[in-house]
Amino acid sequence: MSSAPQHAPIIYPDSDGQPMSDNTLQFRWIVLIKENLETLFADDPAVFVAGDLLWYPVEGRPDIRRAPDAMVVFGRPKGYRGSYKQWEEGNLAPQVVFEVLSPNNTPREMREKLRFYERYGVEEYYLYDPDGNHLEGWQQVGTSLEPLDVLDGWVSPRLGIRFALAARPELVIYRPDGQSFLSHQELDRRATRAEQRALQSEQRATRLAEKLRALGIDPEEL
Numbered sequence: 001m002s003s004a005p006q007h008a009p010i011i012y013p014d015s016d017g018q019p020m021s022d023n024t025l026q027f028r029w030i031v032l033i034k035e036n037l038e039t040l041f042a043d044d045p046a047v048f049v050a051g052d053l054l055w056y057p058v059e060g061r062p063d064i065r066r067a068p069d070a071m072v073v074f075g076r077p078k079g080y081r082g083s084y085k086q087w088e089e090g091n092l093a094p095q096v097v098f099e100v101l102s103p104n105n106t107p108r109e110m111r112e113k114l115r116f117y118e119r120y121g122v123e124e125y126y127l128y129d130p131d132g133n134h135l136e137g138w139q140q141v142g143t144s145l146e147p148l149d150v151l152d153g154w155v156s157p158r159l160g161i162r163f164a165l166a167a168r169p170e171l172v173i174y175r176p177d178g179q180s181f182l183s184h185q186e187l188d189r190r191a192t193r194a195e196q197r198a199l200q201s202e203q204r205a206t207r208l209a210e211k212l213r214a215l216g217i218d219p220e221e222l
Contacts, residue, residue, distance in 0.1 A: 012062045013054070014082035020052045020069075022102035025130050029100045034070040036173070036181040037159070041072070048076040054083040057093060057120040066116050068097040072159065086120075093121035096158050101129040114138065118145040124158055133170050135163060 021027035034051035041047035054067045065083075071094035073084070086093060097117055101110070110127065117125045123140040137154065138145035148154060152165040160176035173181040 010060060010062060012056050012065075012083055012085060016054060016065065016067055018067070021100075022104045026100050026102045029128060029130050030069045032181055033098050033100070033173070036175075037070060037072055040159070040161070040175055045077055046075055048073040048078055048081075050081070050084065053081065055086070055094060056083060057086045059085070059087040066113065068094065068117075069100050070098040072096040074158065095123045096156065097122050097125050099125075099127045101127060101131070103131065114145065118143075124156055126156075126163075128171055130170065133165065133168075135165060135171055137163075 021030055030051060034049065038049045041049060049070070049072050051070045052067050053071065054065050055071065056062060056065050058064045071084075073089070073092055073094045075092050076089050084094070099110075099113060114125065118138075118140075121140075122145065125138045125145055127136045128134070135151045137148040137151050139148055139157070140146075151163050153162065155162045161181075162174040164172040164174065175181070
């Protein structure tokens with residue numbers, strides 16, 4: 001009896017061999033967007049944020065893939081992934097993707113990315129050129145990604161973030177609470193200051209409790 005032919009497993013590489021960025025300016029913006037989106041949704045276990053992660057939308061087709069500079073998936077848990085295989089993720093496509101343009105990106109390449117994101121169900125796509133301080137955006141209408149006419153002041157329906165461009169040397173992105181996106185160093189400094197304030201508050205409370213006890217007053221009974 002002849003046995004059924006054995007098929008080699010399909011490999012979905014975790015890397016496409018392409019660099020994450022071509023220069024420091026592009027890298028800074030990729031990190032800024034990705035890190036702040038992670039911070040924005042840090043307390044929501046059902047929002048997955050990734051940067052430069054290969055997305056495979058079609059099972060059995062490892063040749064169909066893209067690695068957005070940043071992507072957000074609502075409805076998927078946080079956690080490690082070597083790549084984003086959509087059929088293993090409840091068939092949920094990233095709803096929002098970002099690309100940061102570099103001088104090496106060709107118009108043809110960017111048209112292909114737009115068609116890919118449109119075909120595979122992205123709801124919002126944002127493309128920022130930091131060299132020219134130019135932002136483009138598209139929003140899903142039916143099965144198409146339609147260009148947004150005005151991005152200055154635009155609020156992302158999915159993310160709640162607001163873009164500001166007018167009379168500024170570079171793009172500013174505001175969180176729903178009005179705070180602007182911060183660099184990794186600024187985020188660290190803000191976290192450190194918050195920790196210091198919390199420690200100082202705790203120390204003041206401890207000193208006050210000691211003074212009350214010295215006066216024969218139990219602070220727990222106040």
